[in-house]
Amino acid sequence: MKPPAEPRAALRALAAAQGVSLLALSAMIGRNGNYLQQWVTRGSPRRLAEADRRRLADFFGVAETVLGGEAAPRSVWRVPRLDVAAAAGAGRVNDEAALLGFDAVPVELARALGLSEGQAAVIRVAGDSMAPGLCDGDRLLVDQTARTPDAKGGVYAVRIDGLLLVKRVRRGARRLLVTSDNPGALPVGRGEVEVVGRAVWQMRVPV
CATH class of the missing domain: 2.10.109.10 (Umud Fragment, subunit A)
Structure with a gap:
């Protein structure tokens, strides 16, 4: 399943495809249970912390840009x-x-x-x-x-x-x-x- 381009919608789609809850994902990255739910539904915080985004991207096997990270400059x-x-x-x-x-x-x-x-x-x-x-x-x-x-x-x-x-x-x-x-x-x-x-x-x- 190809996740939507918008980062919050992308996380929701990835979590649903893997059958894992936002609560469990929040715990996995060491945050309180409402952290990712608030980010997905309220946009708070505006962007995921870099370390949180990296762990989630590694868990789902996607590029960090899918979850709102900036593309690395081309060399x-x-x-x-x-x-x-x-x-x-x-x-x-x-x-x-x-x-x-x-x-x-x-x-x-x-x-x-x-x-x-x-x-x-x-x-x-x-x-x-x-x-x-x-x-x-x-x-x-x-x-x-x-x-x-x-x-x-x-x-x-x-x-x-x-x-x-x-x-x-x-x-x-x-x-x-x-x-x-x-x-x-x-x-x-x-x-x-x-x-x-x-x-x-x-x-x-x-x-």
Whole structure:
């Protein structure tokens, strides 16, 4: 039986389902016999004491949030991992960014990087035109809200002529300037540049 969302109604339903009285539950948590009855019918006290709520939640095998506890703050965000290879080389066509799964990004890290939840994605680097800083197979955490490079620039995921690339991008006098870090890389195409987002964190599998 799924208990109602309201905590007092939830306790009443849980007690009925288990065939145990509020009187007996009050005694179990070391309170006077009317304690839980008053809470259920009169709302007094307004909230169960933390220790009482924990013992009741353990007894019924439910989360403390069912009985009015606050949800524990999340330690990670689930960031979508997309099936696109952002080429740091000759480039690859990006037909559709298919969702492969999710990567767990620590909330503290995400906030330190200035990310907003739901506005980031993880993509994979292909090629070596951004070597030695970026290598083939590196994964990049991309802030999809950061799409306006300044004169100083940074590493961005961009589309040029239908190709998804990872390049260094800065704003010039008349247009965006897109370059590779590897001096031996092929020239970057001169098509229209669509900025997908800024790479704010690099993830690499140890070798």
